[in-house]
Amino acid sequence: MNIAVLGAGSLGSAIGGTLALAGNDVTLIGRAAHVEAIDRSGLTLVTPHGEERADVRAQTTAEGLEPADLVLVMCKSFDTRECIETNRSVIGPETIVLSLQNGLGNEDLLCELLDPNQVIAGKTYIGGMMLEPGKVQSTTEGKQTFIGEYSGPITPRIENVAQLFNDAGMECIASKHMKNIIWDKLLINVATGAVCGVTKLPYGDFYQHPELVDTALAAVSEGMRVAIAEGIMLTRHDPREVLELARENLPYDFKPSILQSLEKHRRTEIDVINGAVVTYGKRHQIETPVNETLVACVKGIERYTEIYDPAL
Numbered sequence: 001m002n003i004a005v006l007g008a009g010s011l012g013s014a015i016g017g018t019l020a021l022a023g024n025d026v027t028l029i030g031r032a033a034h035v036e037a038i039d040r041s042g043l044t045l046v047t048p049h050g051e052e053r054a055d056v057r058a059q060t061t062a063e064g065l066e067p068a069d070l071v072l073v074m075c076k077s078f079d080t081r082e083c084i085e086t087n088r089s090v091i092g093p094e095t096i097v098l099s100l101q102n103g104l105g106n107e108d109l110l111c112e113l114l115d116p117n118q119v120i121a122g123k124t125y126i127g128g129m130m131l132e133p134g135k136v137q138s139t140t141e142g143k144q145t146f147i148g149e150y151s152g153p154i155t156p157r158i159e160n161v162a163q164l165f166n167d168a169g170m171e172c173i174a175s176k177h178m179k180n181i182i183w184d185k186l187l188i189n190v191a192t193g194a195v196c197g198v199t200k201l202p203y204g205d206f207y208q209h210p211e212l213v214d215t216a217l218a219a220v221s222e223g224m225r226v227a228i229a230e231g232i233m234l235t236r237h238d239p240r241e242v243l244e245l246a247r248e249n250l251p252y253d254f255k256p257s258i259l260q261s262l263e264k265h266r267r268t269e270i271d272v273i274n275g276a277v278v279t280y281g282k283r284h285q286i287e288t289p290v291n292e293t294l295v296a297c298v299k300g301i302e303r304y305t306e307i308y309d310p311a312l
Contacts, residue, residue: 001164004029004068004090006083007075008058010260014128014138015072015100015170017045017054022168027057027065029087035060037134045138046131048251067092070161073099076261077106077272084113091118096157098122098147102189102257103272104182104280107150120158121178122147123185126170127250129260142249144171148178183223183232188246189273190223191216191239193258194294197268198301200259204252207243216243218290223277229284258298265305270298 001024005016008028020026020043028038038058045052059065068090075083080101084091091097097114099106100122110119123146127139145165148158158174165172175181195216196206206212220239227234236242247254261268274291281288 001025002066002069003027003072004062004065004070004087005072005074006062006087006090007073007079009034009074009128010130010136011100011124011126011128011257012072012074013043013130013136014045014140015074015124015126017043017052017056017136018138018140018170019164019168020054020056021045021052024164024168026054027059027062027068027090029059029062029090032060033133034058034130037132041134044135046135047138048141062087062090065090067095069095070164071095071097073097073101073106073110075101076267077101077103077269078267080106080109081113084110093118096120096161098161100124100145102185102269104186104276105272107182111150119150120147120161121150121182123178123181125185125188125245125248127254129255137251137254139250139254140170144173146173146175146178146181148175148181150178152176177233180233180235183227183230184235186273186276187220187223187227187234187236187242189256189258190277190291191220191243192246193256193268194219194270194274194291194298196256197258197262197270198294198297200263202252202259203247203250203254203256207247213243215290215294219274219277219294222281222286222288222291226277226281226284226286226288229286230280262298262301262305265309267302268298270295274298 008030035058125143129137162172162174217239
């Protein structure tokens with residue numbers, strides 16, 4: 001299948017590279033340094049079994065590309081509009097557009113920007129971490145991906161895309177309950193992203209500190225209360241289960257996306273993760289003091305970097 005990955009950073013490269021290893025025609029569209037490294041030496045995926053070189057193309061825009069069969073939207077949520085507008089040429093009338101982004105609201109925005117009938121929803125628990133341009137730590141084993149129509153039954157196109165992932169060794173489940181699954185995944189991000197970002201600790205160290213674990217559990221508890229008020233049927237109701245799932249099969253030194261962004265002096269997706277819990281909490285008059293504090297702390301770090309320690 002002809003696949004384009006928009007916003008191919010760490011996670012997009014991990015998934016796109018794995019699809020390429022399975023024989024698909026994959027183009028990664030990402031930042032210049034990453035693209036240049038791939039052009040020189042290819043994309044290296046570092047897995048628990050060693051290193052593999054994935055044969056992918058890489059560009060900074062979709063210029064010159066034919067419309068793809070499948071477009072994976074992997075950019076940061078705040079870049080979605082610009083990313084789609086800049087790379088619209090790769091999205092033809094028959095292209096399926098799958099969001100595997102973090103947070104809430106991505107599918108709604110894509111439906112505004114594109115034909116809603118082209119957009120399908122997805123969430124993945126796969127881990128990706130950029131080690132250096134052109135080299136990505138990829139954790140796919142034991143990590144599920146869920147896809148489905150944003151609202152509605154499982155369709156043949158959903159089954160086909162799920163099979164594409166499964167054929168590449170990435171367990172993918174077709175679901176007719178994507179709104180619930182989107183909240184399930186949100187709670188994973190709520191649990192670890194902001195706490196690791198504020199403390200600068202990777203997973204292994206973060207889970208060793210009871211005070212940090214307690215903070216994460218409190219943030220998830222708030223998120224669960226908000227989700228239930230929103231009418232969401234969660235898969236898990238014990239915050240500790242969420243916290244354990246977050247680190248399952250990931251290496252000790254794994255860093256969630258918020259920490260990765262802060263280390264690169266880039267804006268984070270805190271507004272659509274912990275910030276989403278705060279926003280929806282206000283709608284239902286549910287207090288979310290832990291998430292409010294985490295949002296404030298991450299935004300404080302972003303602001304400090306912007307003023308005193310400009311982007312690398």
